[in-house]
Amino acid sequence: MFAVSGFLLIGYSLAACHNEDKDSTFIDSKMELITALQTLQQSLIWQENQCEIVYQNIIDKAAKTQLQIDYLKNLLIKDKDLAQFIHMQLEPKLQSLKEESNILKDRCTALDYDAVGVSMERPSMLREMISEWQGTISLLKDQVNNPPNMNPKISLATLTNIQVNETTFAGYKFKDCSDDYCPELTVIPAGNFLMGGSLEEQERENVPAQPRVWELPQHSVSISKPFAMASFETTVGQFQKFQEETGWQVKGCRNWETREGQFDMWYRDDLNPMNPGFNQTSEEPVVCVRREDSREFAKWLSKKTGKLYRLPTEVEWEYAARADSSTSYYWGNDPQRNQACQYANVLDINTILALPNTKNWESFKCDDGYAFTAPVGQFLPNAFGLYDMSANAREWIDDCWHNDYRGAPNTNQRWESDGDGLCHFPVLRGGSWIYNTYNVRIAYRNAYFSSQARSNMWGFRLVREIE
Numbered sequence: 001m002f003a004v005s006g007f008l009l010i011g012y013s014l015a016a017c018h019n020e021d022k023d024s025t026f027i028d029s030k031m032e033l034i035t036a037l038q039t040l041q042q043s044l045i046w047q048e049n050q051c052e053i054v055y056q057n058i059i060d061k062a063a064k065t066q067l068q069i070d071y072l073k074n075l076l077i078k079d080k081d082l083a084q085f086i087h088m089q090l091e092p093k094l095q096s097l098k099e100e101s102n103i104l105k106d107r108c109t110a111l112d113y114d115a116v117g118v119s120m121e122r123p124s125m126l127r128e129m130i131s132e133w134q135g136t137i138s139l140l141k142d143q144v145n146n147p148p149n150m151n152p153k154i155s156l157a158t159l160t161n162i163q164v165n166e167t168t169f170a171g172y173k174f175k176d177c178s179d180d181y182c183p184e185l186t187v188i189p190a191g192n193f194l195m196g197g198s199l200e201e202q203e204r205e206n207v208p209a210q211p212r213v214w215e216l217p218q219h220s221v222s223i224s225k226p227f228a229m230a231s232f233e234t235t236v237g238q239f240q241k242f243q244e245e246t247g248w249q250v251k252g253c254r255n256w257e258t259r260e261g262q263f264d265m266w267y268r269d270d271l272n273p274m275n276p277g278f279n280q281t282s283e284e285p286v287v288c289v290r291r292e293d294s295r296e297f298a299k300w301l302s303k304k305t306g307k308l309y310r311l312p313t314e315v316e317w318e319y320a321a322r323a324d325s326s327t328s329y330y331w332g333n334d335p336q337r338n339q340a341c342q343y344a345n346v347l348d349i350n351t352i353l354a355l356p357n358t359k360n361w362e363s364f365k366c367d368d369g370y371a372f373t374a375p376v377g378q379f380l381p382n383a384f385g386l387y388d389m390s391a392n393a394r395e396w397i398d399d400c401w402h403n404d405y406r407g408a409p410n411t412n413q414r415w416e417s418d419g420d421g422l423c424h425f426p427v428l429r430g431g432s433w434i435y436n437t438y439n440v441r442i443a444y445r446n447a448y449f450s451s452q453a454r455s456n457m458w459g460f461r462l463v464r465e466i467e
Contacts, residue, residue, distance in 0.1 A: 025075060026072075026075040026079070029068070029071060029072045029075055030072065030082070030144065030145075032068055032071075032072075033065070033068045033069060033072055033144060034141055034144055034145065036061075036064055036065040036068040037065060037137055037140060037141040037144065038141060039061055039064075039065075040058075040061040040062055040064075040065050040137055041134055041137045041138055041141065043057050043058055043061040044058060044130050044131070044133050044134035044137065045130065045134075046123070046126060046127035046130045046131075048123060051104075051105075051108035051126070052105055052108040052109060054130070055101040055102070055104050055105035055108065056101075056105055058097065058098075058101045058130075058133075059098055059101045059102060059105070062094050062097050062098045062101070063098065065094060066091070066094055069086060069090065069091060069094075072086075073086075079147075081147040081149075081150070082144065082147045084147070084150045084151075085143060085144075085147040085148060085150055086144075088150055089140065089143070089148075089150075090140050090143075090144070093136065093137075093140060096424055096451050097133060097137075099421055099424060100421075100424050100425075100449070100450060100451060102421075103420075103421045103422070103424070103449075104126070104449055107121060114210065117208065117209075117210050118208050118210050118211055119210055120446065120447065120448065120449055121449070124262070124264050124265075125448070125449070126449070128254055128264075128265055128266065128267045129448065129449055129450035129452070129453065130450075131252075131267035132252060132254070132267055132450055132452040132453060132454060133450060133452050134267075135251050135252030135267065135269050135452075136251070136252075136452045138251065138252075138269070139249060139251040139252075143249075148247050148248075148249065149246075149247050152245060152246045152247055154245065154246075154300065154303045154304060155245070155304070156304060156306075157176070157177035157179050157181075157182060157304040157305050158177050158178045158179050159176065159177050159305065159306075160174070160175055160176060160177055160178055162174045162175070162176070164187060164228065164466055165466060165467065166225055166226055166466060168187050168226070168466070169187065170187055170188065170189035170226065170384075171186060171187060171384065171385050172186070172187040173185065173186050173187075173231060173385065174187075174228075176305040176307050176464070177304070177305055179241075179304075180237065180238070180241070181237070181238045181241040181242065181301070181304075182301070182305065183230040183231070183232065183234065183238070183301075183461070183462060184230065184231040184232065185228040185229065185230060185231065185464050186228065186229055186230075186231045186384060186385045186386060187226055187227075187228050187466070188223075188226060188227055188228065188229050188316075188319070188320050188384055189223075189226050190223050190224055190225050190226055191222075191223050191319070191324070192220065192221065192222050192223070193220075193221055193223075193318075193319050193322055193324070193326075194218050194219070194220055194221075194326065195218065195219055195220075195221045195315065195318055195319075195405070195408075196215045196216055196217065196218035196219060196405055196443055197212070197215040197216065197218070197441065197443030197444070198218055199216075201328055201441070201443065202215075204328070204333070205328055205437065205438045205441060206362070206438060207438045207441075207444075208438075211444070211446060213403065213404050214403065214404060214444075214445050214446060215404075215405070215443040215444065215445055216404055216405060217404070217405055217406070218405075219405055219408060219410065220410060221315050221319065221409075221410050221411065221412070222410060222411055223315070223316075223319055223411070223412050224411060224412075225466070226466055227316060227412070227463055227464070227465060227466055228463065228464040228465075228466055229312065229316070229320050229386060229461065229462075229463050229464075230461040230462050230463075230464075231377070231381075231385065231386055231387055232285075232376035232377050232387050232388065232461065233285035233286075233376050233387075233388050233392060233393055233395065233459050233460065233461045234285065234286055234294075234297065234459060234460055234461055234462065235282060235283055235284060235285060235286060235376055236273065236274070236280050236281070236282050236283070236284055236285070236286045237282030237283065238286070238297075239273055239286040239289070239293075239297060240273075240274065240282070242296075242297050242300050242301075243273075245300070246296070246300055248293070248296055250272050250273055250288065250289060250290070250293055250454070251269065251272060252267060252268065252269045252270075252271060252272070252288075252454065253267070253268060253271035253272060253273075253276060253277070253287075253288035253454050253455060253456055254266065254267050254268070254453075254454065254455040254456065255267075255268050255271055255276075255277040255455075255456055256277075256355060256357075256434060256456075257277075258357065263357035265455055271288055271456065272288055273286050273287065273288045273289055273293075276288045276456035277456050278371075278372040278373075278456070279372075280372075280373060281375060283375040283376060284373045284374065284375050284376065285373055285376055285388070285392055285393040285459040286393075286459050286460075287373065287393050287455065287456045287457060287458055287459045288454050288455065288456050288458075289396075289454060289458065289459060289460065290396075290426070290451070290452055290453060290454045291311070291396040291426035291451070291453075291460075292451065293454075294311055294396045294460040294462075295310075295311060295398075297460075297462075298310050298311060298462055301462070307464055307465075308464065308465040309462045309463070309464050310398060310462065310463055310465070311396055311397060311398035311460060311462065311463065312395075312397060312398065312461075312462075312463040313397065313398055313399055313412050313413065313414050313415065314397050314399045314415060314427060314429065314445065315409065315411070315412040315413075315415075316412045316463055317395065317397055317429045317430075318429065318442060318443075319412070320384055320386055320389065321382065321386070321389040321390065321429070321430065321442045322382075322442055323382040323383035323384040323386070324383055324384075325382075325383065325442075328441045328442065328443075329343070329344075329390060329440065329441060329442065330343070330382040330383070330389065330390065330442060331343045331344075331380075331382075334364075336365065337363070337364045337365045337366070337437060338364070338365050338366045339366070340364040340366060340368070340391075340437075340440070341364060341366035341367055341368035341369075341379075342379060342380050343379050343380045343382075343390070344368070344379055344388065344390045344391035344392065344431075344440070345368050345370050345373065345374040345378070345379065345388065345391050345392040345433050346363075346364045346366075346368060346390075346391045346431065346433065346435070346437075346440055347361060347362075347363045347364060347433065347434050347435055347436065347437070347440075348363060348364050348365075348366055348367055348368050349363075349366075349367050350367065350368065350369065350370055350371040351363075351370075351371050351372070351433060351434055353371065354371035354372070355371075355434070358434065361436050362436040362437040362438060363436075363437065364437060364440075370433065371433075372433055372456075373392055373393060373433055374388075374392055374433070376388055376392070389430055389442075390430050390431050390440050390441075390442065391430065391431040391432060391433060391435065391440050392432065392433055392459075393430075393432055393433070393457060393458060393459030393460075394428045394429065394430050394431065394432045394435075394457055394458045394459070395428065395429055395430050395458075395459060395460050395461055396426055396427070396428060396458065396459075396460040397426070397427040397428065397429050398414055399414055399415040399427050400414075400415055400416055400417040400418075400422055400423035400425075400427075401422045401423070401425040401426070401427050401447035402415060402418070402422065422447075424450075424451045425447045425448060425449050425450070425451065426447060426448065426451065426453060427445060427446075427447050428445070428446060428447065428448075428458060429444075429445055430442075431444070432457035432458070433457065434457060435457070
């Protein structure tokens with residue numbers, strides 16, 4: 001009996017040693033992944049006149065990081081939370097970084113590469129896009145050590161059970177729940193409109209040559225059924241409730257400041273939606289969010305209410321912003337630049353006083369009372385009853401980026417990718433509190449060559465589908 005017991009003790013001892021070896025191997029592999037992420041993070045540095053080399057280096061380091069993940073996967077039975085985080089967050093991010101870097105590396109040597117003016121490819125833009133990715137990789141590295149809860153418990157909202165359908169009258173306002181994180185919604189009617197900017201408008205508004213093509217050609221679009229859109233931009237308070245319940249993290253943001261003698265949008269690692277670089281109340285539009293953060297908020301709200309919330313398509317946004325108008329702004333053409341402050345928080349005397357480097361920009365000649373963002377709904381709405389559709393914060397759109405409107409849908413469907421990879425690059429619509437006059441026009445559109453783009457000028461509002 002003793003011999004058998006001794007054998008069992010030896011067996012247990014060997015098994016314990018084997019488990020200790022596996023634990024040690026797992027810990028070592030996790031540390032090697034963290035080191036690989038650190039190396040990748042350090043490679044995310046822009047170098048002037050080294051465009052192709054920069055992106056190739058990023059691609060190589062991202063590939064090495066993926067190899068380390070592949071090795072660690074065999075050991076992830078030890079940590080299911082980490083396994084889920086790697087599968088749902090880390091690997092998709094690495095794949096996006098590689099794909100985006102491949103696209104931009106090819107652009108570096110393209111015959112039509114444009115690194116000047118208001119081009120999205122100018123070096124200062126690419127520099128800060130790489131900085132944004134550096135911040136994202138830094139956060140992911142921290143989360144490998146302390147994985148977030150990938151399946152947070154979502155409690156149901158206090159539903160109002162208000163019924164709306166395709167016969168509900170246009171302009172009707174309602175909320176799906178009585179909780180303060182639920183947005184007020186406005187029913188937007190079906191209809192038709194002419195989308196885009198005209199050559200006449202571009203000349204009149206002194207639009208720079210480079211972005212003109214982005215809003216051409218004008219084309220007719222039909223909205224076949226009503227939809228509901230948030231009356232206001234999503235607020236700081238609403239987004240904070242989402243973060244509190246889900247644990248969703250956002251790190252870093254671009255801020256207007258002077259560095260190296262250059263006033264520009266510089267990335268800062270210490271900024272986030274709760275600290276955008278200036279003081280905000282809970283009723284101001286949340287900024288410093290990426291398109292993916294907006295989409296996650298929409299998913300969260302959909303789970304809480306049982307209704308389908310999402311970002312608007314470009315067609316839906318422009319149709320809702322125009323509200324049956326055909327002028328540059330929904331309040332008119334505003335030739336004296338003095339009507340805007342009744343309807344929007346724009347680049348005005350207050351912003352110029354706070355940021356004197358903007359004094360020579362194309363500003364509105366009025367006083368809206370705010371230097372940075374304003375509480376939502378402080379100005380007059382457009383004809384559909386929507387507030388702040390122009391300025392205050394620019395708004396993320398669900399569509400893929402296209403350089404012009406050739407081949408654009410003539411309905412409010414989402415505009416998908418042409419297979420060129422540009423779906424990584426998110427579209428923004430509407431002006432912000434610091435934008436030039438011609439960028440506040442309804443027709444203006446642009447994108448940023450990074451899925452991780454975030455700035456204290458950019459926020460979002462949601463659409464709620466009507467069944």
